[in-house]
Amino acid sequence: EGSRSSSMAGKRPAAKVTYYRLEEVAKHNSKKDAWLVIHGRVYNITGFLGEHPGGEKVLMEQVGRDATQGFEAAGHSADAREMLAQFCLGELQPEQLCAFSGGKNAVCLQFSF
Numbered sequence: 001e002g003s004r005s006s007s008m009a010g011k012r013p014a015a016k017v018t019y020y021r022l023e024e025v026a027k028h029n030s031k032k033d034a035w036l037v038i039h040g041r042v043y044n045i046t047g048f049l050g051e052h053p054g055g056e057k058v059l060m061e062q063v064g065r066d067a068t069q070g071f072e073a074a075g076h077s078a079d080a081r082e083m084l085a086q087f088c089l090g091e092l093q094p095e096q097l098c099a100f101s102g103g104k105n106a107v108c109l110q111f112s113f
């Protein structure tokens with residue numbers, strides 16, 4: 001499970017953000033339990049697999065991993081980007097961000113399990 005910690009955004013009260021590691025995301029790689037990462041956020045898309053206008057197949061190729069590059073390569077609309085929020089579980093550990101998401105560690109692009 002993800003680790004909980006507080007983060008202070010400006011002077012607002014601490015908001016709870018759940019951080020996940022890629023190793024945890026990787027466990028959720030089946031049709032019945034499908035997670036992926038896009039731009040540093042972790043999404044549970046299990047219920048969306050059959051709803052995706054681009055089809056289930058492309059999503060199943062990305063589950064359990066960082067799908068940022070594929071998501072951007074498909075050129076998603078603003079509507080598609082807004083849909084993401086409803087599936088969000090939390091954030092990827094910042095040091096595991098892929099280069100495509102602004103991470104310094106380009107090796108994440110080749111991350112595989």
Ligand code: HEM
Pocket residue numbers: 043045048052053054055058059062067069070071074075076077078079080081083084087
């Ligand atoms: C939860 C994440 C995702 C959401 C909410 C989503 C949503 C959508 C939506 C609404 C469309 C219709 C076109 C548009 O509005 O842009 C679409 C099309 C498409 N998506 Fe996704 N998508 C997601 C993830 C992905 C990923 C990870 C890939 C590939 C790696 C992908 C590949 C495609 C492709 C190829 C199309 C185009 C289908 C066509 O033009 O016939 N999507 N997606």
